[in-house]
Each structure stands twice: as C-alpha cells, then as structure tokens.
Amino acid sequence: MRKIVLPLVTAAVLLVAWHYAVRLSGTKIFPSPVAVAKATVALAEKSLLWRYIGDSLMRVAAGYLLAVILGVPAGILLGWYPPLARAFNPLIQMMRPISPLAWMPLAVIWFGVSNLAPIFLIFLASFFPVVVAAMNGVRDVPPVFLQAGRNFGLTPRQQMTRIVFPAVLPRILVGLRIAFGVAWLVLVAAEMIAVDSGLGYLIIDARNAGKRYDLVVAGMLLIGVIGLLLDIAIRRTERFNSVRWGFKE
Amino acid sequence: MTVAIRNLTMRFGEMPVLEDISLDVRDGEFVCILGPSGCGKSTLLNIVGGFVKPSAGEVVIDEERVTGPDPRRIFVFQERGVFPWLTVEGNIGFGLFRLAEEEKRNRIAYYVQLVGLRGFEHAYPRELSGGMKQRLEVARALAVNPDVLYLDEPFGALDSITRLQMRRELLRIWQTERKTVLFVTHDIEESVQLADRVVVMSQRPAHIQRIVDIDIEHPRDLSSPRYIELRDSIFAEIGLAHQV
Numbered sequence: 205m206r207k208i209v210l211p212l213v214t215a216a217v218l219l220v221a222w223h224y225a226v227r228l229s230g231t232k233i234f235p236s237p238v239a240v241a242k243a244t245v246a247l248a249e250k251s252l253l254w255r256y257i258g259d260s261l262m263r264v265a266a267g268y269l270l271a272v273i274l275g276v277p278a279g280i281l282l283g284w285y286p287p288l289a290r291a292f293n294p295l296i297q298m299m300r301p302i303s304p305l306a307w308m309p310l311a312v313i314w315f316g317v318s319n320l321a322p323i324f325l326i327f328l329a330s331f332f333p334v335v336v337a338a339m340n341g342v343r344d345v346p347p348v349f350l351q352a353g354r355n356f357g358l359t360p361r362q363q364m365t366r367i368v369f370p371a372v373l374p375r376i377l378v379g380l381r382i383a384f385g386v387a388w389l390v391l392v393a394a395e396m397i398a399v400d401s402g403l404g405y406l407i408i409d410a411r412n413a414g415k416r417y418d419l420v421v422a423g424m425l426l427i428g429v430i431g432l433l434l435d436i437a438i439r440r441t442e443r444f445n446s447v448r449w450g451f452k453e
Numbered sequence: 454m455t456v457a458i459r460n461l462t463m464r465f466g467e468m469p470v471l472e473d474i475s476l477d478v479r480d481g482e483f484v485c486i487l488g489p490s491g492c493g494k495s496t497l498l499n500i501v502g503g504f505v506k507p508s509a510g511e512v513v514i515d516e517e518r519v520t521g522p523d524p525r526r527i528f529v530f531q532e533r534g535v536f537p538w539l540t541v542e543g544n545i546g547f548g549l550f551r552l553a554e555e556e557k558r559n560r561i562a563y564y565v566q567l568v569g570l571r572g573f574e575h576a577y578p579r580e581l582s583g584g585m586k587q588r589l590e591v592a593r594a595l596a597v598n599p600d601v602l603y604l605d606e607p608f609g610a611l612d613s614i615t616r617l618q619m620r621r622e623l624l625r626i627w628q629t630e631r632k633t634v635l636f637v638t639h640d641i642e643e644s645v646q647l648a649d650r651v652v653v654m655s656q657r658p659a660h661i662q663r664i665v666d667i668d669i670e671h672p673r674d675l676s677s678p679r680y681i682e683l684r685d686s687i688f689a690e691i692g693l694a695h696q697v
Contacts, residue, residue, distance in 0.1 A: 348530045348533060351504060351522070351528065354504075355526075356527075356547060356548035362550075366547075370539075371538070447538065448579070449578065449579045450537075
C-alpha cells in the first residue's frame with residue numbers, strides 16, 4: 205500500500221502543477237493534462253492507435269528477439285574462447301558507441317520505407333548490450349564451479365549447459381533488460397523517419413499534420429507507459445528461482 | 454584406496470612452492486595437511502586432485518598415476534562451491550547423471566538424511582546458512598560414492614561454533630562411509646581433533662616438517678592430557694608459544 209501511495213501523490217501534485225502552469229502562462233504550444241487526456245481517449249477510440257501500438261510492438265519484438273537469439277550464443281562463445289574475444293572485442297567496443305540512429309541513412313537505402321529499417325536499427329541497438337553482458341558474464345563464472353564440473357566428470361558440452369549457462373543466466377537477464385531499454389528508445393526515433401506507422405510516427409505525424417501538441421504529448425506518455433510495462437515484465441524474470449541468487453533481494 | 458605422493462615439486466615461474474613432498478595415505482585414513490597460510494598446502498591438494506600439474510614428481514592412486522580430476526575423488530571447496538541455481542536435491546544429484554532415475558532419487562534421499570538437510574530438499578543455497586551449505590557440498594561429494602575426499606579448508610568461512618559442530622558431523626559421516634580423507638587446514642586444533650595423522654608443513658617453499666600420529670580414539674576428549682600434549686607439540690613444531 206505504502207509503495208503506491210507516495211508515487212500517486214507525487215503524480216497528482218505534478219498533474220495539478222502542470223495544469224496551472226499551462227493555464228496561467230496561456231501557452232498555445234504545450235497542452236494541458238486535460239487536453240492530453242481527451243486526445244488519448246480520442247486516439248483510443250480510433251482503431252488507428254491500436255494498429256500503431258501493434259506495429260511498434262511487432263518491430264521491437266522482431267529486432268530485439270533476433271538480437272537475443274544471435275547475441276546470447278555469440279557472447280557466450282566470446283567469453284568462453286579468449287582468442288575469439290581478443291579478435292572481436294575491439295571491433296565490438298568500437299561499434300558500441302555508434303548510435304544505431306547513425307545507421308539510419310544506410311538502413312533507409314538498404315530497406316526502403318519498410319518495417320525492415322526500424323527492425324534493423326532495433327537489432328543493432330540491442331545486439332551489443334546482450335553480447336557484452338553474456339561475454340563478461342562467462343568470464344566472471346567463478347572457477348570453483350568449473351572445477352567442480354570437471355571433477356564430476358562433465359564433458360565440455362555438459363560443462364557449457366550445466367555450469368556455464370546457468371551460472372551466467374542472471375547476468376544475461378541484466379543485459380536483456382538494458383538492451384530492451386535501448387531498443388525502445390531507438391524504436392521511437394526510427395519510426396519518426398523510416399516508416400509511416402507506429403508510436404514514433406504518431407508523434408511526428410501529429411505535429412506535421414496540424415501542430416496537434418496534445419496528440420504529441422499523448423503519444424509520448426503512451427510510449428512511456430508501454431515501455432514501463434514491458435520493463436516490469438522483463439524484471440519479472442529475475443524472480444525465477446534458478447536465477448534469483450544473482451539479484452539482490 | 455591408497456594415495457601415494459612421490460617426490461612432488463612445484464614452482465610458479467622461478468618461485469619454488471613445494472619441495473620434494475612424499476607421503477603415503479592409507480585406505481580409509483583421515484590425514485590433515487597443516488601449515489601456515491600461503492605455504493602451498495592448497496596447491497599440494499590441487500595437484501593431488503588433478504587440477505594442477507606438478508613441476509616434478511607424481512601422485513599415484515591405487516597404482517594409477519593421476520593425470521586429471523576424476524569423479525572417484527571429489528574435491529570439496531569452502532561453501533561457495535555449491536551451485537546457487539540448483540536446489541539442495543539438485544546439488545546432491547548433480548554428479549548422478551549416469552544413474553537411473555530411481556537409484557538417483559534413493560541416493561539423494563539418503564544423503565539429504567545423512568547430512569541433516571531433511572525438510573530443505575527444495576530449498577536453494579541462498580536460503581541456507583553457511584554450515585548447511587557446507588554440509589550440502591559434502592553431501593554432493595559423497596553422493597557419487599567417491600573413494601577419496603579432498604577438503605580444502607572447508608570450514609574456514611564458518612563461525613567457530615558452527616565449525617565445531619561441522620567437525621563432529623564430518624567425523625560421524627567419515628565413520629559411516631569410511632572414505633580416505635585429505636583435509637587441508639591452517640587450524641592446529643582442528644587437525645588434532647580430526648586426523649589420524651597430521652602432516653605439518655613448513656613455510657614456503659613447503660616441505661613436510663613432521664608427521665604426527667594422533668593416537669586418540671574418537672570421540673576425542675579435548676581436555677585429555679594426551680590431546681593437549683599432541684596439540685602443544687605441534688604448536689612448538691610450528692614455532693608458536695601456546696600463549697596469547
């Protein structure tokens with residue numbers, strides 16, 4: 205109960221402050237919370253909003269899952285075979301600070317105005333955090349676990365499946381969560397440029413098609429709320445018994 | 454199951470760590486390797502366990518030269534060696550993957566009982582105390598029915614009361630299972646309480662300074678004159694006056 209009260213009070217105070225700030229300043233370029241609420245309702249009544257949300261989720265799911273499917277095994281291999289890491293790590297570390305958005309011009313040339321361009325950018329955004337988390341996690345697996353595995357006569361393959369993978373799983377989950385955060389940020393930016401649907405497009409379209417700042421802010425809040433819900437869903441995985449040891453209570 | 458350590462020498466680079474160690478451990482014997490911190494006794498146990506190659510010399514177990522770790526000889530670490538992603542049952546059953554399901558279940562149940570973890574079968578290590586985790590690791594080792602147990606300062610991280618209880622537990626289990634035990638410790642009292650023989654190691658580079666037979670029946674009376682005599686002779690051997 206106390207966990208909800210304080211955030212609710214804070215939100216209420218901020219909403220009131222927002223409302224009066226808009227009223228008293230008489231601004232025309234920032235909507236009041238009431239206007240935003242009306243805009244949200246209006247959007248929800250149209251099927252367009254649900255289609256946009258669906259498109260955004262589909263893109264983020266495709267790019268993100270592809271990054272996870274490729275990134276986890278790649279990271280584990282890099283962590284397990286030091287020469288491989290020596291060969292590839294400088295490249296990874298150099299690619300990592302390049303904002304995925306910098307790929308936008310190339311992505312648009314390669315994929316045109318289609319779903320593939322944002323999916324590609326989301327893939328790039330999530331791939332590196334996943335790879336790096338898995339790689340560092342494998343390097344940090346305590347030697348006693350590996351030694352115990354050898355002692356019980358595990359084959360190298362069993363060593364991988366029965367020791368390395370479970371030992372590194374909490375670290376991978378942390379990487380997945382960070383990767384999702386970046387993916388969600390990149391999604392909105394990518395949709396503003398490369399496609400004509402989705403939550404990012406909703407924002408840019410609301411501005412271009414008549415300076416509807418109430419719709420702009422409504423879109424922003426929707427992005428925040430959906431992102432938060434997905435983050436909570438991902439955090440749920442940390443409660444599974446076989447990984448809970450890796451997280452603080 | 455006899456363990457023969459023959460002329461073992463170990464150097465890390467230029468630094469000599471172990472110097473010409475020879476020791477014969479009899480079947481079912483409980484031997485403590487006692488020495489100051491950093492003297493190389495853990496290195497010795499790691500070589501005997503097959504995890505580290507010696508610079509010279511060899512370890513022969515029942516006429517067979519040790520070339521690597523082997524499920525017939527299990528190494529017990531401090532409590533941090535249990536797998537945190539597995540339950541008590543999962544940990545004890547870890548090495549039993551070659552057994553049929555029913556046999557595996559029976560063994561797990563037996564060793565859960567033996568180390569006093571009944572009621573905690575489905576608990577995870579994070580829910581156990583340090584002493585329970587240590588007993589779990591011993592159970593995991595015993596479950597594969599090894600001939601030899603290597604214990605590397607297994608009770609070092611426990612508080613002194615738990616440590617005393619664990620020694621009693623270990624002796625009880627050893628008397629039930631009759632494994633050959635090599636137990637590394639820096640605790641003089643611990644070695645005299647547990648071992649049939651205490652191998653006293655010197656400072657680095659370590660050689661065997663003396664081997665002391667502990668000729669007291671179990672359970673040992675820690676205030677008997679013989680216990681105190683043996684303990685104090687080891688204190689003297691290491692060059693410590695038994696005073697605080």
